[in-house]
Amino acid sequence: MGNKDSSRIQAPASVRASVQKLRTRRHAQVLIIGGGINGVGTFRDLALQGVDVALVERGDYCQGASGASSHMIHGGIRYLENGEFRLVQESVVERNRLLRIAPHYVKPLQTTIPVFSTFSGILAAPLRFLTHKQRGRPQERGAVLIKLGLSLYDFFSRDGGSVPRHEFRGRKRALAELPRLHPGIKYTATYFDASVHNPERLTLDVLQDGEKAGAAGGGLARASNYVSLVSMPGAGGEAGSARTGSTVRLRDELTGEEFDFTADVIVNTTGAWVDLTNGALGAASSFMGGTKGSHIVLDHPELLEACHGREIFFEHTDGRIVLIYPMGDRVLVGTTDVDADLAEDAVCTEAEIDYFFALIGQVFPDVAVSRGQIVYSFAGVRPLPKHDATQPGFVSRDYRIERRAVPAPAADDAVAAPGGGAVVLSLVGGKWTTFRALAEHLSNDVLAELGMERKVSTARLPIGGGAGFPDNADGVQRWIKAHMSAGRGAERTAGLLTRYGTRAGEVIGFMDSAPDGDADRLLHSTHELSVRELAFMAQNEQIGHLADVLIRRTSLAFRGLVTGELLNEVAGILSGPLGWDTATRALEISHAEEVLQRFHGVRVHSLVS
8 A cells, every 4th residue: 555656547558457357357265455575475375375366556566665675685683682583583594595596686795894892882782682772872882792693693594504604804904805994993794694686576576476376277366556455345255256255445546447356365465554454444453653764876986886895784873773785886875764654755855865974974984975976765664563662773573464354244234244254464564585484474374264275385486587597607698698699789688687587588589579570679768678678568567657667677767877868768669568648658757757756856857748
């Protein structure tokens, strides 16, 4: 829920095909509301079990908190201080697992902590551990505490020894490795976690795995973005359905049309908006208390070089954990952790930018940064539980599942109908790293409600383009060489492999089947996209808006590469396969400009009248 950047315009054909599947078969055993990574992961898991499952997402997939993450797949060393040992263990197991089943997007990440003292924080740490509160002025964590934490982290996370142990460096060796670090450091501590360089496309891979599993099982899995929940107006199921279920009213956000849909189990994975969704379902709740996290992306070669290919992960002077790390040729800086107001847009503020600049200065004091080097910013609301007086940094990052039964009202809405009704399972919490395990847990609860048994485990099942992905640099080069053609060189082929994983083979097959022989004609405004690749996206990836391509199907917006020329060219090319007329094309360009400026601090002028 909670997505605010859709406009009601002419409906693209690929998205409407997905909506039509919902309207043709208006009953499912399970309806998932929310298309972030946890909802999509649950969709995939249930589809693999042969469940008749449907998913709807108000905006685009991975548009909310899932797309506003720190791009980390990590065990959460900070969670040790909170006493969340179960979560740490599950997180590091899932981190190691994702490195194997999603190697096209999840990569090892060397992480370094600058340490400025030896014994600081030893007395305060036990109190934080017991109370989850900070008393008095924050004290930084010294080498002794960090050494203890990383030793515990090694115990949880080494995956049979395949993950290297952490290493400490004294000041001299630390500055030899990272010469731009603050000269006042005493040590550095280095360990390994992982990053996900394209969370939006990984989410799409998971979704498409679910759709394919459903197709193999007779078309029992269907999903659509730009479809929202309106209300739960009444009861009733399709003729011949095994259970009565409950009726919900859904709205096509691109056309404004509404229709009813019934389900036996409703899974609420709308993140920070879980309580609002439950209100619409007649299952009022007060579970959530999310916090906002903001990030900026810098085009800053000097800072990129200073990081030396690794994440810099450290404690700011206010006691919060922050990070600086390379993402390709850009540098990601984050994150804040402040209580969120769902009535306001989640955007990175000027005060947060000042905060980021201060923390960069704390670590790299001789590296100057300016607002002119920011190419993109983003913010999201973490789906955290209600936490009252607990400080945001100490709120549990674990998850739980809340169950409520919603009785089906009688036809006159006065007396509850006997039997029938739906069970509503609400997800409270959840994080990127644990999405597969969380989806398994949530799916098991759903299967129990349906009286079904699990058929397939996802623990070792490759995700999307991770299947058959080369496991070393030589393998990558062999794959690229095998998929080059006369009109497609190594750089372009490597770019496709990076974007799609081994699913790039399907994209290349589509491009090479062009009837006019113009298989991979690149755009004038960017050499990272071609006319036929955009046609593939339009046909296969449920594009609802021009902004979807710029922000979530590619990383062009993230890297600050969107220009007015690009907006016009991509909109013009998409107009054919998506059926946009001249007026709709102009609306899409204006809408993309608004989204980029309002939510991401990017000003683009298309010069379209």
